[in-house]
Amino acid sequence: MPLTAPSHRPRRRRRTNRLLAVAATVLTAGALAAAALPATATASADESGRDHGGHQPDHRPGRYQDVQLLSFNDLHGNLEAPAGSSGRVTELQPDGTTKTIDAGGVEYLATHLREARKGHRYSITAAGGDMVGASPLLSGLFHDEPTIEALNKLDLDVTSVGNHEFDEGATELGRLQNGGCHPTEGCYTDKEFEGADFPYLAANVLDEKTKKPLLKPYWVWKRQGVKVGFIGVTLEGTPDVVSAEGVKGLTFKDEVETINKYAEELRRQGVKSIVALVHEGGFPASSSYNYDCDSPGAGDGISGPIADIAENVTPEVDALVTGHTHAAYVCTIPDPAGKPRMVTSAASFGRLYTDTTLTYDRRTGDIARTAVKSANHVVTRDVPKAPDMTRLIDRWSSLAAPIGSRPVGYIFGDIPRDGTESPMGDLIADAQLAYGKSQDPETDLALMNPGGIRAPLTYAATGSEGDGVVTYAEGFAVQPFANTVNLKDYTGAQLIQVLKEQVSGPNESAPKILQISSGLTYTLDLTKTGADRVVMDSVRLNGSAIDPTATYRVASNSFLAGGGDGFTTLGQGTNELVGADDLTALEQYLTANSSATAPITPPAADRITVVR
Known part of the structure; x- marks a missing residue:
């Protein structure tokens, strides 16, 4: 029962007017540190025709090129700003005290991501799974079609599957990927649902009969000679947290073994810069999103399953974007060779996003790991709402209102x-x-x-x-x-x-x-x-x-x-x-x-x- 990924059909050209001008400066909780190595190259548009920075190519790339990686995880269909504690994050203050900040809402997430991309000629947006499932009524009532539509508008490039992508089974996941109206409820609007404009990756989810991955195991982002591979896995224990019907006919393999297998396959194809999207997570020592788990006295940084995974995934992988635990952390964990490697998670419900700088070495085709910098940023609600997201929410809300x-x-x-x-x-x-x-x-x-x-x-x-x-x-x-x-x-x-x-x-x-x-x-x-x-x-x-x-x-x-x-x-x-x-x-x-x-x-x- 392998499902067709979107690369098997013509990729829809994204409208250039998606990158809307923002009327106010986005306020973020911390500045992203500059990379240790110089970046001199400029970029051309990628294969989708998108150039996040709006710059013309100058065809004179230098050796080192900074690649921006924006990431988030565990959105769970939260298009509207989540209420109560689900819509707040804790911020550590310089004097050691903490304060809470209202955060989240796709209207604000879109504004923050679009502002963050400005000036970055090479920018990728990735996610760590659970984009859908356990969703509020605005999305859940329509089997999460509104969330997929919103993610398309966010210009999401790639995501791993999470356990909640299997809440309604493999067939429904295939529909979210490839489009088509719901098999029993039909079309909710006068247009047929188009499906995701980005690939879902499921490297460690196999069809029991064919023994092949249910969806694509990896995907490669390319632009002007720069290649970054993404491998997507969900937790091996997905059958323990999803109904038996949701995972019927599927086998979930070990995360480390799977990532290592496909990292080697990517390397044989000449892709040496690799990011793992892992829907499994950890538990930081602090609930503050900006806690420095690498600082002296910070203890073990993060505990939980992701620590063991990160310590055993091949050094060929340069960074891990994680999720599942709804925690926030930006930590380094040594790889099997003892080299520090970035491991990040952006909480949940669209309250945070992570901005990571990967410095790409054109001579080796690999990431200069010593130059990797990363920080979590709050999706504050003091910025203008993205008008296209407001229209999307209003349209679906009008359909849900009589029930909701x-x-x-x-x-x-x-x-x-x-x-x-x-x-x-x-x-x-x-x-x-x-x-x-x-x-x-x-x-x-x-x-x-x-x-x-x-x-x-x-x-x-x-x-x-x-x-x-x-x-x-x-x-x-x-x-x-x-x-x-x-x-x-x-x-x-x-x-x-x-x-x-x-x-x-x-x-x-x-x-x-x-x-x-x-x-x-x-x-x-x-x-x-x-x-x-x-x-x-x-x-x-x-x-x-x-x-x-x-x-x-x-x-x-x-x-x-x-x-x-x-x-x-x-x-x-x-x-x-x-x-x-x-x-x-x-x-x-x-x-x-x-x-x-x-x-x-x-x-x-x-x-x-x-x-x-």
């Missing part, structure tokens, strides 16, 4: 999704418990995976609905996956094992703390390690200890019920009942338990006692 603007509930204050246990997580778990009891009165509790909570609910109105009103669109942003709410039976011993799996096995280094419904309480001791972090004698349901031999009826979404996120024991439940989708459960709970005069108070998030 419908009120479904009322809240007394913000319901955030942050923390080990979050108010939003508690609310969802309570909603699924209530739904479960409506299907089977014997339902005892509900569990919710934290990664499935995609947005908070904010008290301040995001449109004309009024403060405290929760619209269908806001509920959709919280739970966009269309998972069903499933009921299963487990023994008490299995239930205890599920709690242990939050902090052991594949989840030991990066715990996934389940959000729990009212009535279930326990203590989590983070001073301990592994499964011992769950204090066994503290686990109570409605005040009583869990009986290992008793049977408990548990509600959870279909992803968890299938053993997703490393919770293999949840996949072993019996007597399954498949219910309606999880958004319906949340909507029904909000409608039944709130009104304009009696809004829901945000849950206290006090069911899990955390010892640090």
